[in-house]
Amino acid sequence: MNHEVGVRGRKWFRALTGSDVVKAGDPASVLASEVSLATGKALFLCVIPNPENRFPCVRDGQVGLEEAYALAAHIRTAIAEDKIKPSKDKRPIIAIVDVKSQAYGRREETAGIFLAAAAAADAYAAARMAGHPVISLIVGHAFSGGFLTHGYQANRLLAFDDDGVVVHAMHEEAAARITRRTIADLRRLGHEIPPLSYAIRDFAKLGLLHQLLHVEQPDNPTDAEVTKVRQALIDAVADCAESERGLENRWTNDLAAETRKAGIAVRKLMEKQWQET
Amino acid sequence: MITQSSVFDFVQRRSFIELDARARAASLLDSGSAIELAGPFDRMQSPWLPLQGVAPQSDDGCVVLKGRIAGKPAVVIALEGKFQGGSIGEVSGAKVTTALDLAVRDSQRGSLTPAILLLETGGVRLQEANLGLAAVAEVIASVLKLRPYAPVITLIAGTVGCFGGMSLVAGVSSYVVMTREARLGLNGPEVIEQESGVEEFDSKDRALIWAIDGGEQRVALGMADLLAEDSVDDISLAIRTCLVKGVPSVHRSELVDLYRRRIGSLDVREQIDPVQLRAQWGETEMKGGIR
Numbered sequence: 233m234n235h236e237v238g239v240r241g242r243k244w245f246r247a248l249t250g251s252d253v254v255k256a257g258d259p260a261s262v263l264a265s266e267v268s269l270a271t272g273k274a275l276f277l278c279v280i281p282n283p284e285n286r287f288p289c290v291r292d293g294q295v296g297l298e299e300a301y302a303l304a305a306h307i308r309t310a311i312a313e314d315k316i317k318p319s320k321d322k323r324p325i326i327a328i329v330d331v332k333s334q335a336y337g338r339r340e341e342t343a344g345i346f347l348a349a350a351a352a353a354d355a356y357a358a359a360r361m362a363g364h365p366v367i368s369l370i371v372g373h374a375f376s377g378g379f380l381t382h383g384y385q386a387n388r389l390l391a392f393d394d395d396g397v398v399v400h401a402m403h404e405e406a407a408a409r410i411t412r413r414t415i416a417d418l419r420r421l422g423h424e425i426p427p428l429s430y431a432i433r434d435f436a437k438l439g440l441l442h443q444l445l446h447v448e449q450p451d452n453p454t455d456a457e458v459t460k461v462r463q464a465l466i467d468a469v470a471d472c473a474e475s476e477r478g479l480e481n482r483w484t485n486d487l488a489a490e491t492r493k494a495g496i497a498v499r500k501l502m503e504k505q506w507q508e509t
Numbered sequence: 510m511i512t513q514s515s516v517f518d519f520v521q522r523r524s525f526i527e528l529d530a531r532a533r534a535a536s537l538l539d540s541g542s543a544i545e546l547a548g549p550f551d552r553m554q555s556p557w558l559p560l561q562g563v564a565p566q567s568d569d570g571c572v573v574l575k576g577r578i579a580g581k582p583a584v585v586i587a588l589e590g591k592f593q594g595g596s597i598g599e600v601s602g603a604k605v606t607t608a609l610d611l612a613v614r615d616s617q618r619g620s621l622t623p624a625i626l627l628l629e630t631g632g633v634r635l636q637e638a639n640l641g642l643a644a645v646a647e648v649i650a651s652v653l654k655l656r657p658y659a660p661v662i663t664l665i666a667g668t669v670g671c672f673g674g675m676s677l678v679a680g681v682s683s684y685v686v687m688t689r690e691a692r693l694g695l696n697g698p699e700v701i702e703q704e705s706g707v708e709e710f711d712s713k714d715r716a717l718i719w720a721i722d723g724g725e726q727r728v729a730l731g732m733a734d735l736l737a738e739d740s741v742d743d744i745s746l747a748i749r750t751c752l753v754k755g756v757p758s759v760h761r762s763e764l765v766d767l768y769r770r771r772i773g774s775l776d777v778r779e780q781i782d783p784v785q786l787r788a789q790w791g792e793t794e795m796k797g798g799i800r
Contacts, residue, residue, distance in 0.1 A: 286777055286778075287777055289705055289709070297772045298769075298772055298773070301765055301768055301769040301772060302769070304765040304769075305765050305766070305769055308763075308765050334695055334696065336696050336700060336701045336704035336705045336709075337701065337705060337709060337710075338701065338709055338710045338721070338780055338781075339775075339777050339780060339781050340695070340696075341694045341695065341696060341701070341710075341721050341722065342721050342780070342781040342783055342786060343771075343772060343775060343781060343786065344727075344730065344732045344768075345694075345695045345696075346676035346677060346679065346680050346693065346694055346695040346732075347680045347732055347761065347762065347768065348768065348772070349676075349677050349680065349695060350649075350676075350677040350678075350679075350680025350681045350762040351680070351762045351763070351764070351765055351768065353646075353649050353677055353680075353681065353762075354649075354653060354680075354681050354760070354762040354763060355765065357649065357650055357653045358653070358763075361653065361654070376633070376642065376674070377673070377674060377677075377695055377696075379642070380642070380645060380646060380649070380674050380677055381677075384642075384643075384646040385646060385649070385650060399639060399642075400638060400639060400642070401633040401635060401638045401639060401641055401642040402633075402635060402638070406700075406703065406704070407635050407638070409703075410635055411561075411635050411636060421561065424560070425557060425560055425561070426639075427557065427599070427637050427638050427639040427640040427641075428636070428637075428638050428639070429639075435639055438639060438640065438643065440639075440643055478650065478654065479646070479647055479650045482643065482647070491640075492599060492640065493556070494553070494554075494555070494556045494599050494600050494603070495599045495600060495602065495603035495640070495644075496603075497553065498547055498553050498600055498603040498604055498607060499603055499606075499607045501546075501547055501551060501553065502546045502547050502573070502604065502607045502608065502611065503607070503611065505544075505546045505547070506546060506575065506611045509544045509546075509575055
C-alpha cells in the first residue's frame with residue numbers, strides 16, 4: 233500500500249482530461265478542467281502535491297487552505313453557470329481522489345482550515361443538492377479530512393480495486409498508536425472488523441461504494457483502460473436519478489443492510505419515536 | 510473589573526460545562542418539553558467496541574432530545590465528551606444524522622424545527638474508523654439539508670472542544686456559539702505535534718492553543734458568532750438569540766471568494782500571529798459576531 237500520493241491522481245486526471253496544466257489563479261496543487269463526457273461537458277477536479285507550496289504542511293499532497301477554497305470556487309462557478317438549466321443539463325462534477333490527508337499545520341489552524349474544509353464540502357454538497365451528478369473516482373489514497381474536503385459528498389463513489397487504494401480515517405502508524413495497538417494487531421483486526429481495514433475490498437463491504445473498478449495498470453493508464461474508466465464515469469453519472477439529491481443510497485443497499493445494521497436500526501427506531509411525540 | 514456583585518454573580522451562576530451531555534441538552538429546552546429519542550433504555554450501542562475489548566455505552570455517547578424552546582419545536586443533539594472523547598461512531602453518527610433528517614422532514618411539512626448541536630468531540634472514533642468517517646460525511650450532508658429551512662446552531666462549551674471531522678460540521682452550521690474555555694479546530698494540537706513536529710506546534714503550550722483555537726479568537730475572527738459565559742442562563746440566551754435571527758441570508762461556509770482572497774493575501778513565510786490576524790480579518794467586511 234506504499235504509494236507516492238498524488239502521482240496517480242495527476243496521471244488519471246491527465247489521461248481523462250487530456251491535460252494537467254494548472255489554471256490561472258489556482259494554486260499549483262489543484263487541477264481543474266472542463267472536458268466533454270458523454271453528451272456534455274463535465275468539471276474534473278484533483279488535488280496534487282506541489283513540493284514548492286508556500287504552505288509547508290501541504291507539500292506532499294495534503295489538502296490545505298488554498299486547495300479547499302480553490303475546489304469550492306470552481307464548484308460554485310459551475311453551480312452558478314448552470315443555475316437555470318434543468319437537472320439533466322447540469323454538468324457532472326468528477327473528483328479524482330488521491331489525497332494523503334488534510335494539512336497538519338499551525339498556519340492552517342490559525343487561519344481556520346476547519347472552515348476551508350467545510351466550504352469545500354459545502355460546495356460539493358450544494359452541487360449535488362442542486363442536481364449536478366457528483367462522482368468521486370478514488371485512484372489512490374482518500375484519507376480523513378482530505379477526503380471529507382475533496383470527494384466524500386459525492387452521489388457516487390468509485391474506487392480502483394487495487395492495493396494502492398486506501399480509504400481511512402487515519403494512517404496506520406497513528407491509528408495504531410492512538411488505539412494502543414501494534415500495526416500487526418491493527419492489520420489482524422482489520423480482517424475481522426471491516427470498518428477498521430485498510431483494504432479497499434473490505435471498505436467495499438460497507439455499502440458506501442458504488443463500484444470497484446478493476447484496472448490492470450493503475451499507475452500507467454493505457455488507452456483501453458482510460459476508455460473503460462471513462463465509461464464507468466458516464467454510467468455512474470447516468471445512474472444518478474434526477475430526483476436523487478441526498479446520500480441515502482449509502483445505507484439503503486444490501487451491503488449496508490448487513491454491515492451497518494446498528495445504524496439502520498437506530499434510524500428505524502428514531503423515526504418511530506419521533507412520530508409518537 | 511472584579512466587583513462585589515460580579516463575584517456574587519459568578520458564585521451564583523449555574524455552570525454549563527459541569528453538566529453532562531443529557532443535562533446540558535435538557536437545560537436548553539422548555540421545562541417538561543423534552544423527550545429523549547433512542548435513549549439509554551433502547552440500548553442502541555456500538556457493535557464494534559465490544560469486539561475490541563472496549564465497553565460500549567447504552568446511548569453511544571450521544572443524546573437526542575426533541576422538545577420546545579420558547580414554545581417552538583427544536584431538537585437538541587449532544588455528544589458526551591466523557592465517553593470515548595465524544596467520538597463519532599456508527600451509532601452516534603446515525604443518531605445525529607437521523608435527528609437532523611427528521612427535523613428536515615418536519616420543517617418541509619411546515620413545522621420548522623431548528624437543531625442545536627452540542628459538540629464535544631475529537632472527531633472520528635478510530636475503533637470504528639471508516640464507519641465514523643462515513644458518518645461525519647453524512648452529518649455534514651444532513652446539516653446542509655436542514656440549514657435552508659431552520660437554523661442549525663453548534664454550541665461548543667468545553668472542555669473537550671470540537672476537532673477532527675466534526676469541526677467541518679461546526680463550519681457548515683448557521684451559527685456557532687462558544688465559551689472562552691472552548692476550542693474549535695480541524696487538527697488538535699497533539700495531532701499536529703505528532704504529524705509535523707513540536708517546532709510546528711507545541712501541544713503543551715496552552716496559551717498558544719487558546720490563542721489559535723479558543724472561543725474568543727474564533728469569534729473575533731468571525732469564524733464563530735457569539736461568545737457566552739459558562740452559565741446555563743448565558744448559553745441559553747445565546748442560543749435563543751441565534752434562533753430569533755433565524756436562517757442567515759448567507760452562510761459562512763458559502764463565503765468562498767471572501768476567504769479565498771483573505772488566504773491569498775496572507776504572508777506565510779513565518780507562522781501567522783493570531784493577534785495580527787485578528788486585526789487583519791476582524792475589522793473588515795464581517796466584523797465578527799452574528800451576520
